[in-house]
Amino acid sequence: MSLKIVVLAKQVPDTRNVGKDAMTEEGTVNRAALPAIFNPEDLNALEMALHIKDTVPQTEVYVLTMGPVRAGEIIRQSLYRGADGGYVISDRKVAGSDTLATSYTISQGVKKLGKVDLVLAGRQAIDGDTAQVGPQTAEKLEMPQITYAEEVLYVDDKKIRIKRRLERGVEEVECAYPCMVTVGSSAPECRYAIAKQVMKYKNAMTEAEAAEMNLDCTEMFAKKPYLKIGLWNAADIEAEDSRLGLSGSPTKVKKIENVVLTAKESVNVEATEEGLDNLVKELIASHIIG
Amino acid sequence: MGNFYTDNEGLKFHLRHDLMEEIVRLKERDYADKDKYDFAPENYEDAVDSYEKVLEIIGEISSDVLYENAKDVDAEGPRIEENAIIYAKGTQKNHDALKNAGVYGLSLPRQYGGLNFSYVPYVMAAEIVSRVDCGFANIWGLQDCAETIYEFASEEIKNEYLPRINKGDTCSMDLTEPDAGSDLQAVRLKATYDEAAGVWRLNGVKRFITNGDADIKLVLARSEEGTLDGRGLSYFVYDRANKAVTVRRIENKLGIKGSPTAELVFNNAPAQLVGDRKLGLIKYVMSLMNGARLGVGAQSVGLAEAAYREAVKYAHEREQFGKPIADFAQVYEMIGNMRAKTDAIRTLLYETARQVDMCKSLEAISRERKITPEEKQLLKSYSRLADALTPMLKLFSSEYANQITYDCIQVHGGSGFMKDYACERFYRDARILTIYEGTSQLQVVAAIKGVTSGVYAARIKEYEAVEVGGELATMRQTLISLRERYEAVVESAKERLGTAGEAFDFVSRRLVEMAGYLIMCNLLVNDSAKEESFTKSARLMTKLAQSEIEKAAIYVENFDPAILEDYKKML
Numbered sequence: 001m002s003l004k005i006v007v008l009a010k011q012v013p014d015t016r017n018v019g020k021d022a023m024t025e026e027g028t029v030n031r032a033a034l035p036a037i038f039n040p041e042d043l044n045a046l047e048m049a050l051h052i053k054d055t056v057p058q059t060e061v062y063v064l065t066m067g068p069v070r071a072g073e074i075i076r077q078s079l080y081r082g083a084d085g086g087y088v089i090s091d092r093k094v095a096g097s098d099t100l101a102t103s104y105t106i107s108q109g110v111k112k113l114g115k116v117d118l119v120l121a122g123r124q125a126i127d128g129d130t131a132q133v134g135p136q137t138a139e140k141l142e143m144p145q146i147t148y149a150e151e152v153l154y155v156d157d158k159k160i161r162i163k164r165r166l167e168r169g170v171e172e173v174e175c176a177y178p179c180m181v182t183v184g185s186s187a188p189e190c191r192y193a194i195a196k197q198v199m200k201y202k203n204a205m206t207e208a209e210a211a212e213m214n215l216d217c218t219e220m221f222a223k224k225p226y227l228k229i230g231l232w233n234a235a236d237i238e239a240e241d242s243r244l245g246l247s248g249s250p251t252k253v254k255k256i257e258n259v260v261l262t263a264k265e266s267v268n269v270e271a272t273e274e275g276l277d278n279l280v281k282e283l284i285a286s287h288i289i290g
Numbered sequence: 291m292g293n294f295y296t297d298n299e300g301l302k303f304h305l306r307h308d309l310m311e312e313i314v315r316l317k318e319r320d321y322a323d324k325d326k327y328d329f330a331p332e333n334y335e336d337a338v339d340s341y342e343k344v345l346e347i348i349g350e351i352s353s354d355v356l357y358e359n360a361k362d363v364d365a366e367g368p369r370i371e372e373n374a375i376i377y378a379k380g381t382q383k384n385h386d387a388l389k390n391a392g393v394y395g396l397s398l399p400r401q402y403g404g405l406n407f408s409y410v411p412y413v414m415a416a417e418i419v420s421r422v423d424c425g426f427a428n429i430w431g432l433q434d435c436a437e438t439i440y441e442f443a444s445e446e447i448k449n450e451y452l453p454r455i456n457k458g459d460t461c462s463m464d465l466t467e468p469d470a471g472s473d474l475q476a477v478r479l480k481a482t483y484d485e486a487a488g489v490w491r492l493n494g495v496k497r498f499i500t501n502g503d504a505d506i507k508l509v510l511a512r513s514e515e516g517t518l519d520g521r522g523l524s525y526f527v528y529d530r531a532n533k534a535v536t537v538r539r540i541e542n543k544l545g546i547k548g549s550p551t552a553e554l555v556f557n558n559a560p561a562q563l564v565g566d567r568k569l570g571l572i573k574y575v576m577s578l579m580n581g582a583r584l585g586v587g588a589q590s591v592g593l594a595e596a597a598y599r600e601a602v603k604y605a606h607e608r609e610q611f612g613k614p615i616a617d618f619a620q621v622y623e624m625i626g627n628m629r630a631k632t633d634a635i636r637t638l639l640y641e642t643a644r645q646v647d648m649c650k651s652l653e654a655i656s657r658e659r660k661i662t663p664e665e666k667q668l669l670k671s672y673s674r675l676a677d678a679l680t681p682m683l684k685l686f687s688s689e690y691a692n693q694i695t696y697d698c699i700q701v702h703g704g705s706g707f708m709k710d711y712a713c714e715r716f717y718r719d720a721r722i723l724t725i726y727e728g729t730s731q732l733q734v735v736a737a738i739k740g741v742t743s744g745v746y747a748a749r750i751k752e753y754e755a756v757e758v759g760g761e762l763a764t765m766r767q768t769l770i771s772l773r774e775r776y777e778a779v780v781e782s783a784k785e786r787l788g789t790a791g792e793a794f795d796f797v798s799r800r801l802v803e804m805a806g807y808l809i810m811c812n813l814l815v816n817d818s819a820k821e822e823s824f825t826k827s828a829r830l831m832t833k834l835a836q837s838e839i840e841k842a843a844i845y846v847e848n849f850d851p852a853i854l855e856d857y858k859k860m861l
Binding site for chain 2: 191192193194195196197198199200202224226
């Protein structure tokens with residue numbers, strides 16, 4: 001028996017380095033102004049998938065991403081770390097998707113991969129912070145879901161046991177396949193790129209990337225088929241146009257505001273047991289901690 | 291975080307040196323592996339691109355993992371538990387990260403699990419690692435032992451041991467004994483052939499063994515009973531799995547604390563002969579030693595780079611008398627000289643590495659097929675140059691690393707004397723560099739031949755033949771007259787003192803250093819012709835060389851051997 005794992009990954013603007021051009025007038029993210037990176041928690045998910053691949057023989061790990069042409073980089077980064085393959089869903093029709101349209105698109109992509117045992121994804125992306133796409137995708141795939149995963153406690157080719165990191169403690173759950181797991185940042189960090197994989201896959205790309213760079217890769221793809229990264233459009237994943245992109249997205253951004261935090265008043269706390277006690281109580285009461 | 295490869299323009303410059311195309315073509319045997327391995331390069335550009343990408347991985351791990359662990363590793367150090375050496379936690383993490391990234395066995399051929407990189411990027415990896423953790427650089431650098439196995443051992447031994455390197459097995463080279471340090475001819479550890487078991491048995495003590503509890507050990511031992519010199523020594527490979535070596539103690543050292551230095555007792559330890567009997571010291575160790583000396587060169591340059599960066603950062607942050615201390619002439623002189631010296635030893639490091647790279651490939655090819663007379667000639671000239679440059683590199687780079695880490699503390703002032711800043715660790719780590727793998731004094735003994743035979747002068751004239759323009763031409767003129775001065779001083783010393791006696795030995799360090807300044811300065815001038823940013827260092831070093839060469843010249847010209855008696859009376 002072997003396992004087939006799909007990792008959902010997103011290329012995101014590096015919101016840890018936000019400048020003043022981070023948002024457009026329309027209230028969407030200005031992708032051109034920010035460096036594009038692998039969404040951090042998706043890397044945790046990829047690591048979990050690769051860990052399972054190390055544990056259960058004959059496991060295959062595929063990475064699925066949706067985005068512009070340059071999202072092919074996400075697949076290359078995954079191949080460098082040990083993934084077996086990857087696919088990019090790229091189509092003008094999916095632009096402007098909210099979480100509903102995104103999860104629909106992604107679920108159609110997962111279905112196209114045939115029988116899948118396990119879908120892994122980061123808990124949330126750092127550009128939207130919704131944490132909705134994973135669970136919504138699970139619903140559309142009719143898979144049970146385990147969210148906030150931190151650690152794989154046990155795994156074989158029939159089931160997986162996961163430690164979940166929750167606000168007030170941890171929970172251990174076990175689930176038979178197929179299922180969906182979303183992984184948080186407390187899970188192990190992703191391994192580094194592996195030298196031989198990097199050398200093997202450094203020229204891997206989608207046909208769209210090749211076209212953008214005016215490269216004719218016909219010969220290269222014929223000689224080394226593993227260098228061709230799968231590229232799907234809306235028709236490839238048999239998606240209904242009305243459920244894609246802006247038309248499939250009921251969420252509308254009404255207004256974007258810059259919030260500048262300034263210190264208005266200060267509180268002096270006595271450096272005594274009582275003073276600290278009062279401070280902690282106040283912080284709990286105002287839901288800052290606890 | 292950062293990346294210790296991509297943030298270093300000096301490395302990128304040397305990776306693209308003109309000779310690299312030929313170096314890579316030879317190493318790749320005209321890209322013969324391209325259809326056999328999916329990760330093998332198809333051409334020069336492809337190969338160098340792979341070098342860069344893999345150096346980026348090493349640069350990232352160095353900056354993320356090694357950098358985070360360096361301070362704790364220095365404080366914790368290794369320990370002995372149940373006759374095994376346990377690395378400091380950080381050391382183990384460093385090793386695991388590099389192992390998992392598949393970067394061990396960088397220069398080993400692909401058939402043995404390696405990446406088949408040429409020697410230059412391998413040395414660069416060592417420099418990057420050393421910039422973060424000079425002690426860990428030993429554990430990383432001892433994969434050099436695999437080179438010796440690859441070059442001299444039987445196919446059987448190669449197949450048994452070499453594939454383990456890429457999987458993370460560590461190595462050690464066990465040479466030193468209590469009574470055999472610089473003088474390895476005195477090695478006593480006994481090797482006797484066990485007919486019944488069909489193996490050699492090793493018995494005796496080794497001391498000061500870096501990474502002493504390694505998985506794979508190369509051991510120098512006396513196989514010829516009754517002999518007393520180097521011709522009775524052979525080289526053996528021992529597998530840790532045999533559990534026949536006791537770790538008696540780990541040394542408590544001044545620096546490079548993450549790198550365990552052990553005293554070992556071999557108890558009838560089974561081992562296999564590497565290559566031929568009696569060639570242990572005179573051929574194999576000499577070859578390994580040259581590699582190890584170049585490794586110290588890489589360590590020195592990496593450490594110098596780290597110290598320069600710390601100093602310049604601190605000098606901008608620290609304010610006294612109402613301005614950053616970087617604005618004071620005496621401070622920026624120190625920092626500028628640190629940068630210039632670092633660039634100087636780096637260009638010497640990669641100049642040496644390129645010669646060794648050519649030698650290694652040509653030698654490997656000569657074992658695969660009969661080489662042409664032209665190739666034979668090439669091998670001879672590269673090999674002569676590699677032999678001459680290696681001790682020069684070891685001497686200058688390790689001495690400069692000490693000066694630079696010393697100045698790094700000086701720039702930090704009182705804070706630098708405290709444990710709060712990395713510079714005190716750099717200073718302690720630097721101290722071993724002029725000592726191990728042959729002291730500076732022994733490097734002079736090796737390098738003086740290049741002075742008397744004229745190898746250095748001839749090479750310097752080759753550098754001078756490279757045409758440069760503008761201000762660089764003026765520097766070149768200065769260097770040419772300094773070279774003429776050097777040659778005149780050498781000739782008069784040879785004539786006046788003869789080359790055989792103590793008097794010549796006494797002045798030889800000064801002569802070697804004169805040649806060293808000329809080599810480094812000419813290399814810097816030629817680098818500047820290709821990359822303008824090196825000009826500052828070329829200018830600073832040429833000024834420094836001018837005064838240092840003149841100083842040495844005056845001393846040697848006025849040297850009266852009678853003064854040796856005064857020195858001896860003070861003993």
